[in-house]
Amino acid sequence: MDSDGFLVSLLSGAAAGTSTDLVFFPIDTLKTRLQAKGGFFANGGYHGVYRGLGSAVVASAPGASLFFVSYDFMKQELKPYFRRYLPNASEQFIETSVQMCASTIGEISACMVRVPSEVVKQRTQTHKTNSSWQTLKNLLKNENGEGIRRNLYRGWSTTILREIPFTCIQFPIYEFLKKKWAQATGVTRVAPWQGAICGSFAGAVAAAVTTPLDVLKTRLMLNHRSVPILKLAKTIYIEEGAKVYFSGIGPRTMWISAGGAIFLGVYETVHSLLTYKSDLNDRLL
Template sequence: MENSGFIVSLLAGAAAGTSTDIVFFPIDTLKTRLQAAGGFFANGGYRGVYRGLGSAVVASAPGASLFFVTYDSMKAYVRPYMGKVFTSSAQTADTVTHMVSSSIGEIAACMVRVPAEVIKQRTQTHKSDSSFQTLSRLLRNENGEGIRKNLYRGWSTTIMREIPFTCVQFPLYEYLKKTWAQAQSRTHVAPWQGSLCGCFAGGVAAAATTPLDVLKTRLMLHERSIPVGQLARSIYREEGWKVFFRGIGPRTMWISAGGAVFLGVYETMHSVLSST
């Protein structure tokens, strides 16, 4: 990726991530409290829905920038190879390129996103009064598991959730944009059209990956590390299979609307910055 393209992706991603987290944070809080052990009201109900916002805002710009810089770079790098592998279908080559690129982008973003999620969700469920207090508690290593394990709890499950999510969202998003542009005999859709494509793609991906999101939430809120398989069996035995779809409404609504804002802002900023 050229330097100009790198800077455009960096700034557009930062703007998209920050705006989305600030606007939709209360819905994310409600979703987290629905999924947490003990239920919605035991974890704060409708009170203090902006708890944990600090950690989200601090991490949103670098996390989103990391994703888009990696995603846009990998698209340019991977597409020629996929074109040689899938010679009979350009669409298949495009789809696999978007799946690979977005997966690598999510792994890069999770280096920042996971610690922020741990801090945010613990603060959202009233385990402390502020993001700074939550971070201080984790750094004190009160459970003796080590700072790395405390800050990156749920790392594997987050990756397990994000890769299927992004493998649905971004190929669908790119396909919808491409199809819409072709229907208008254009090379690119307008930013508002990209926003609508992001809304639909995000909603589909969010609903499909809700069970993984529930597991990720429970792991991050657990006081000690626990194997994900053991946790899943324990949740199923104690609460039944329906619990794995708890929060599907707020999650789908939040990510649908968030996808519209996130990708709409990204498309707008990318278009503005690219033309300057």
């Protein structure tokens, strides 16, 4: 990836992440409160649905930028290796495999920023008075003695376990739908609004399938102390039953479906504008 491509991915990702979090933050709050122990109303109900917005906005741009820079770069770099080592594989299989690997690396990169932000955001969403800044200060005090790193990156493994299946479902579907739509209409690249529709459908499918992992991630982040994920999963099942693993599936699917339309629609729009401007400058020079 050259410097122009890096900048395009960086700015497109930043715009996509920030716009999505700003628009859909209240739905995310409702989802978090539905999944939290004690239930929806015990954790704030419909009040203060923008509580925790600060931490989300601060991390939106760098998190999304890290994802798309890594994703776009790895798509370019991995494809020749897959073609070399899988000479008999179909082109669609190679493309899907590359997209799954590239999106996985992108998600791991983005989670370096996203996980601390999620911890602060979700604790603020379920607290009746604290702001994002107050929540962060409480975490940095290390009152539970587990260390700042473990407090800020609580739920790291669960988030990765959720995000990798999610992105391995979402992005191959998204790229496949874009490719087929472009072929059907005889163009090389779909319009941003078409990319938004593809992103919405892909996000809805991935969100519904990975809701149980999202519930585990939310509970782990809200826990005062660290707990092994399998132990937590067993405790939740014994105390609350299997149905709790699909708590918040409605808001989560709706939020990510609509959010996918905005996230990938804004990405496609900004990416197209910046690419067009770069190509125009190259022709003028």
